[in-house]
Amino acid sequence: METVGQIIRIKRESQGLLLRQVAAHLDIDQAILSKIERNERKPTKENIIKISEILNLDKDELLVQFMSDKIAYEIADEDCANRVLKVAEKKVKYLKAHSVKN
Amino acid sequence: METVGQIIRIKRESQGLLLRQVAAHLDIDQAILSKIERNERKPTKENIIKISEILNLDKDELLVQFMSDKIAYEIADEDCANRVLKVAEKKVKYLKAHSVKN
DNA sequence: TTATATTTGACACATATTGTCAAGTAAATC
DNA sequence: GATTTACTTGACAATATGTGTCAAATATAA
Numbered sequence: 001m002e003t004v005g006q007i008i009r010i011k012r013e014s015q016g017l018l019l020r021q022v023a024a025h026l027d028i029d030q031a032i033l034s035k036i037e038r039n040e041r042k043p044t045k046e047n048i049i050k051i052s053e054i055l056n057l058d059k060d061e062l063l064v065q066f067m068s069d070k071i072a073y074e075i076a077d078e079d080c081a082n083r084v085l086k087v088a089e090k091k092v093k094y095l096k097a098h099s100v101k102n
Numbered sequence: 103m104e105t106v107g108q109i110i111r112i113k114r115e116s117q118g119l120l121l122r123q124v125a126a127h128l129d130i131d132q133a134i135l136s137k138i139e140r141n142e143r144k145p146t147k148e149n150i151i152k153i154s155e156i157l158n159l160d161k162d163e164l165l166v167q168f169m170s171d172k173i174a175y176e177i178a179d180e181d182c183a184n185r186v187l188k189v190a191e192k193k194v195k196y197l198k199a200h201s202v203k204n
Numbered sequence: 205t206t207a208t209a210t211t212t213g214a215c216a217c218a219t220a221t222t223g224t225c226a227a228g229t230a231a232a233t234c
Numbered sequence: 235g236a237t238t239t240a241c242t243t244g245a246c247a248a249t250a251t252g253t254g255t256c257a258a259a260t261a262t263a264a
Contacts, residue, residue, distance in 0.1 A: 001193060018208090018210090019209070019210065019211095028253085028254065029256075030209090030210080031213095031254085032253075032254065032255090034210060034211060034212090035212090038211085040212095041252090041254095063180075063182065064182050064185050064186050067176075067186045067190075068186045068189035068193055071173055071176075071186065071190040072194050072197060074173070076193070076194050076197040076198060078165075078169070079162075080162055080165065080166050081198070082194065084169045085170075085187055085194070087167065087170035088173040088174045088187060089184065089187050091103065091174035092174050092177065092184065094103045096183070121240070122240080130224095131224055131225080132242095133244095134223065142243095143223095144221090144222095
């Protein structure tokens with residue numbers, strides 16, 4: 001199972017790009033990118049979007065990985081993790097059905 | 103679809119307890135409890151546990167509601183919300199299988 | 205060595221969270 | 235209609251968390 005960080009690092013290296021180069025495009029210090037790639041820091045949504053741009057990764061796919069990482073990390077140590085996800089799914093359905101449309 | 107806040111308020115009133123009384127047990131100001139019940143503030147996990155104690159609500163069930171609320175709220179406005187949950191489920195499975203056992 | 209890339213940790217700053225407090229509102233009772 | 239009681243509201247404070255910088259430390263390679 002790949003983490004978002006691993007996905008990013010592998011792709012970056014396969015393109016022969018340096019931390020410094022990618023970080024410049026993201027407008028953050030390379031130290032942060034280094035940490036993101038090693039899952040020591042969580043990227044922001046903005047980070048993810050810009051990373052997908054410069055590395056030619058599928059933006060939506062990377063965002064899915066990013067958000068699912070966050071959720072999984074949040075609840076993985078709970079016994080009831082699976083129930084939480086099931087109930088969340090129902091609630092999302094409900095919210096989507098009842099939300100004001102854009 | 104009931105919110106955690108609604109569940110709490112209904113139970114509290116059914117037991118004839120005042121905000122002030124329950125809040126005292128939680129060791130927070132009643133203003134916060136009032137807001138929690140009306141979904142204007144999110145409870146902490148500690149809040150939830152203490153509320154379940156004083157109101158005789160099932161602790162695990164209330165925690166499930168609490169955590170699923172949080173997750174659903176986080177992602178409900180994303181198109182990919184359902185995919186996120188599916189992927190999160192896989193990640194949780196993976197993490198549980200590979201984590202150090204307590 | 206020297207040069208280059210990455211990692212690490214201390215720090216700074218911003219934003220979010222969690223709570224207090226006191227004044228405001230609403231409903232019931234005297 | 236004044237008082238009491240429960241609840242609500244919003245301004246504020248304290249703290250925690252998130253996001254980033256910087257410079258020194260550590261590889262890695264020439």
